[in-house]
Amino acid sequence: MEGNHQKELANKCTGCNCPGHIPVDRRGLLKRFVWVLSTPLTALMVWPLIQTIVSTIFRLPKAVYTKVGPVKSFTSGQPGLSNFEFVEDVAYLHSTKLFDAWVIKHSDTKFTVFSPICTHLGCRFDWYPQAKKFICPCHGSVFSIDGKVLGGPAPRPLDTLPWKIENGDLYVKWERFRVGIPSKIRVG
């Protein structure tokens, strides 16, 4: 039988006169060669494939200060959602985008600026002036005017954004933070 013949050959490590039969040890060796050659072929192809789609996803773009508006144009006390144009560099794209932020003016020299992104899961929340609270419609997170969590599932207070005043204008640095965790970690 075929199987027994193979076993004989394996033990003898020599060829035989049977037509069409190749010595097992050479075949085995060739099989091993196939595996050895395939490995770098595959690895050298797979490694860049994975690297390209994984390595850029954690890149932090450089955050710059963007002008939001003249200090005088903000009214004190109540938070207001201010839209501002921001030149964004993402991958190969250089584009002007419209962003917004909650701006609270305490005085001509003191502001608080909140990111409009809820710290729970990234929805946009709104300010309820009579309740004097920020309320997020998605899952009911509630924040005070200082950004403190008053209720709901938000794990941390509202994220503040860096701001500065230059030549009578308010500038804000647009930054993005990871949602759903207690700590404020910048991701964009």
Place this chain on the structure above:
Amino acid sequence: MASKFTRWFGERWPFKAVTEWSLNEYIPGGDSFWYCFGATMIFVFAIQVITGIWQLFFYVPTVDHAYQSVTYLRRQVPLGWFIHGLHYWGSNVFILLVYIHALRVFIWGAYKSPRQLTWLAGVLLLMLVMALSFTGALLPWDELGYWAAEVGTSIAGTVPVIGFFIKAFLRGGAAMSQTSLSRFFIFHVAILPGILAALIVFHLVAFRQFGSVGPWDPKKLNKTGLFWPDQIFKDLIVISIVFVLLVGLAAFWRAPITGPADPLDNIITPKPEWQFLFLYQFLKLFKGRLEPVGTVGVPLVLFLILFFLPFYDRNKQQSPRRRIFAMAGAGALIAWFITYTILGYLSNPGASLTSKVKVSAKASAGVKAGAKLFSSQGCTACHTVNGSGGDIGPNLSNEGAKGHSIPWLTQQIRDPKSHDPSTAMPAFDSLSDKQVQNLVDFLESLGGSGAAASPEKSTSKPKKPAEPKTTAEPNKTGEQSAQKLQMSQALSLAQKGKKIFDSQSCLECHTVNGKGGNIGPNLSDEGTKGYSDKWLTVQIQNPKVHVPGSIMPSFSSLGDQKINEVAAYLQSLKGSSGQNSGTKDPPEDPQTSLPDGPNPSGAANRKSYGRAVYLVGNPAHGKLLFDKWCQRCHGQDGKDNIPNPGSDDGTVPPLNPIDREIYNNNPETFARNIDLYIQHGSVPAGPHPEKDMLAFGDDLLLTQEMISEVQAYILQLNGVDRAEIMHPGVKPSIFFLITLIAFGSAVLIIAILWACKKEKEEESPNSPQE
């Protein structure tokens, strides 16, 4: 000739062997309609691939152009609505068929040994189809898809340990952006379909290894059937029905137009499409720290239950009657799925500042005050009362009948954590005693009025919480509602003057807003030139007084009144409003300076259009924006005449119905006409108008996406569909009729052939059957 070719080809390629293997299958128990769903799915998959590829002739996967490329295909390409509609409805039907097929296989016990591998491949195919529907939704870059992906990737982020990586990988970064679209695109058009196709082949081969499991009743096993032509004929019947259904859906139930994706949107509260509603609704039970259990645990458990079925169900019985436990389990799972899908569909996500609580006119002052506070304090964000509000906290529609005492309710409002330390409700400790008393009065008044305890479906009333209507709407192609615009108010002085100006052939010599001759000076910004009314009057009455050699004729025959009116009109021509919009416009701004249609009078007509005119907005969403931004000046539904003292008109112009000059039954033109007002604002004619219109575009008060939504709403108020199909190719209703006729004829021919065959059999009863 043909047979020579087939012989030549057949010697060189084993197509005969392939077709024989494929078609010569004996079906134990005979062919059956129950076995049709697999083949139907292959058909629908083929439709998806073909219509998917066909859409790629037009679709561009960039955030700047994705939405426009899809709306272009749907509206401007003949029969583009058909290709897109088939693809949209095809995906829904595909998912439904997978469920039906899986259920059929389950009932027949066709997953049991030795057919486990077929079942395993099948479960993976189900997962792939769900993944395809999830990734495909983002591609149009519309509100529905964008927010579904935003939330969906966030949910993926809740997986313990690796969630952050999965989310960043899916998004290609931290935020939803171009990288996200690119990734979803390639998954949806290449990677997932490729794996799906391979897995389908694997599934079919595994199936053919042991063949159909056949009926569980041994008596029925006597009959055998052939795949070709018996089963295939039955398959084709089901396929035909499904195809006619798809054509009907594509023709009459437009895929939803939810408006362009607007990352700055804070009105929308996203809700998934029907196939994910059950997970969405069930997730609400897992609040706070239990959230990962809902987002990760539940889907995982469901997958494991399905995947390992052939291994934990070792009962060799095939008949459902002998598998009571299995049938009961499946029944429970299906019931749970359907229940949560319906609950999810009916639920009210979130609420907005504009949701108001209804209260009877007969209610006491305290109750009414309480109702107002209930809205303004933001209670509606979490609690539903009489169909309005969110469902994060309990529905309070019946609170008065719950037996909570006044001190209890007071305590609950002031310090909810004293009742339940783990509550998500914030403390309203800054309210005065009177305010709390009003709220309690209001709460006590609720209940016993028949209000449903469970969240009600959000209807499209103006006071509803913020859920734009994202379900598909009926197609309005070619059915323009003929709207007769009324001559609503008395025409202002300037408008009267314009009529005279236009009728007295002044435009033969003078240009106003791009129209007219250039023999005399351009008068488009005459109002900014500083001429007094008296000077203008004299100029019209007797031009030679100012310029002796003037060739302008005298119009003194008009009479003083009419000349005054013309002068007023000229004073209203302000031309450029002084704002330089060049620096603020986004780079994609087209800079087309003059509108094609009628020029809006009095507005900044030399300005350019915003990007909004190229975006087809969603009127339902536009209404929410309108209520927030426009209603206070233009009135509810754009109808009310809100006074504007100091303006010539006396009131803010109504938008419903809108000025005849601005209205146009071509949605593109109509949108452009109002775009100039919204982008650049407008100062009404008159000495000291109290109100003028803000420059929503120039001053960045609204995004271009939001403006497009408002435009769609205003058009809708005036009976024009912003998303109207401009070049249907063949009107949807006609196409469906043709489809019915085609299939009807086929059915007729089959019936005739069958009848003829029956006749022949009756004539010669000795001839063998079949």
